[in-house]
Amino acid sequence: MPEGHSVHRITRQFARNFVGKPVTVSSPQGRFAQGAAQISGHIMTDAKSVGKQMFLEFDNGLWLRVHLGMYGAWDFAGDIIMDATIASANGRMGQTNQRGTILDVVPADATADAAGDGEGDERIFDRAGENSMHSIGAPRRTRVRMAEQEKETGAFDTFPPEPVGQVRVRLLTDAVSADLRGPTACEVLRPDEVDAVIAKLGPDPLLDGSQEAEDRFVGVVRRKPTPIGLLLMDQAVVAGIGNVYRAELLFRARIDPHAPGKSLSDEVVRHLWRDWGHLLRIGVETGQMMTMDDLDHDDYVRAMANRADRHWVYKREGLPCRVCGTHITLEEMGARKLYWCPYCQK
DNA sequence: CATCGATGTTGAG
DNA sequence: TCAACCTCGATGG
Numbered sequence: 001m002p003e004g005h006s007v008h009r010i011t012r013q014f015a016r017n018f019v020g021k022p023v024t025v026s027s028p029q030g031r032f033a034q035g036a037a038q039i040s041g042h043i044m045t046d047a048k049s050v051g052k053q054m055f056l057e058f059d060n061g062l063w064l065r066v067h068l069g070m071y072g073a074w075d076f077a078g079d080i081i082m083d084a085t086i087a088s089a090n091g092r093m094g095q096t097n098q099r100g101t102i103l104d105v106v107p108a109d110a111t112a113d114a115a116g117d118g119e120g121d122e123r124i125f126d127r128a129g130e131n132s133m134h135s136i137g138a139p140r141r142t143r144v145r146m147a148e149q150e151k152e153t154g155a156f157d158t159f160p161p162e163p164v165g166q167v168r169v170r171l172l173t174d175a176v177s178a179d180l181r182g183p184t185a186c187e188v189l190r191p192d193e194v195d196a197v198i199a200k201l202g203p204d205p206l207l208d209g210s211q212e213a214e215d216r217f218v219g220v221v222r223r224k225p226t227p228i229g230l231l232l233m234d235q236a237v238v239a240g241i242g243n244v245y246r247a248e249l250l251f252r253a254r255i256d257p258h259a260p261g262k263s264l265s266d267e268v269v270r271h272l273w274r275d276w277g278h279l280l281r282i283g284v285e286t287g288q289m290m291t292m293d294d295l296d297h298d299d300y301v302r303a304m305a306n307r308a309d310r311h312w313v314y315k316r317e318g319l320p321c322r323v324c325g326t327h328i329t330l331e332e333m334g335a336r337k338l339y340w341c342p343y344c345q346k
Numbered sequence: 347c348a349t350c351g352a353t354g355t356t357g358a359g
Numbered sequence: 360t361c362a363a364c365c366t367c368g369a370t371g372g
Contacts, residue, residue: 002353003353003354052353052354052355069354069356069364070364070365071364071366071367073366073367165366181365182364184354184364184365185355233354242353243352337352
């Protein structure tokens with residue numbers, strides 16, 4: 001389900017609640033029993049993600065690699081320390097935060113994998129402050145499902161809660177449990193194998209905001225005859241973009257999805273890279289795939305509340321383009337649905 | 347309540 | 360190119 005932003009948010013939850021602690025690993029469903037035995041009892045020493053892939057390191061040198069695929073999800077339960085941005089995003093979605101004292105307020109981009117910058121961030125943090133005064137940094141007994149969206153699920157009586165359904169992996173500390181269900185990938189890897197996986201991925205702007213990363217993306221795109229609509233979905237070209245961000249990035253740049261990468265100017269491709277970083281940061285800070293920025297206050301609130309009001313073209317086939325009124329087109333590209341405006345994007 | 351489709355990837359053919 | 364993976368919200372009857 002998730003595109004890159006969700007995976008980075010989940011990684012933050014692991015950094016906050018599991019890194020530095022001994023973890024009991026099990027496979028309630030049974031399919032991961034062997035892998036669980038290799039890491040159970042060890043201290044989690046790192047949590048990082050590249051694109052849509054997440055890696056959790058344990059103190060025996062092994063890593064757990066997880067890819068959520070189309071419908072994977074993590075269910076966290078217990079006395080969860082909410083990352084500042086996650087707490088605030090939930091507050092914005094209407095949940096009421098109970099008790100808790102402010103112990104520390106950690107800026108979102110203090111997280112190791114964030115390369116935050118830009119004006120977009122400050123606006124988000126301002127909004128975050130309005131809604132999350134009382135729970136940031138304080139443990140809170142709750143249960144949260146983290147997938148493409150996050151939502152609080154039902155209460156539970158005893159900790160840890162009884163596993164519900166097909167739980168491939170359960171990670172358990174003395175305070176928090178995390179249940180993984182429905183992943184495309186879940187395996188234990190050696191460090192060299194982790195490196196090999198990452199080496200096959202294109203740059204992730206949240207992981208590497210360097211000029212080299214931008215140049216690498218621009219260089220690859222401008223060399224290929226492949227339509228840009230396919231290149232953006234290719235995790236070897238750029239990591240983390242999925243079907244929603246593909247459509248929205250191309251509309252925002254007014255690019256025809258069929259345009260070959262090599263036909264695009266250096267300037268246009270650099271803009272795509274920077275805009276992807278911009279949208280990714282918004283996604284990580286808010287937990288929403290907000291792709292229409294520069295809205296006034298009322299439109300912003302409406303867009304955050306209703307996903308139908310959150311995108312320029314995604315899932316808007318047949319509706320009038322928000323800019324020119326032309327009907328948004330739907331076609332298949334790369335075996336996925338592609339949404340675009342034939343008037344604006346040419 | 348049954349069916350469909352999805353923000354993704356892999357591997358068989 | 361397409362089925363499989365395995366989950367669940369949205370949709371329709």
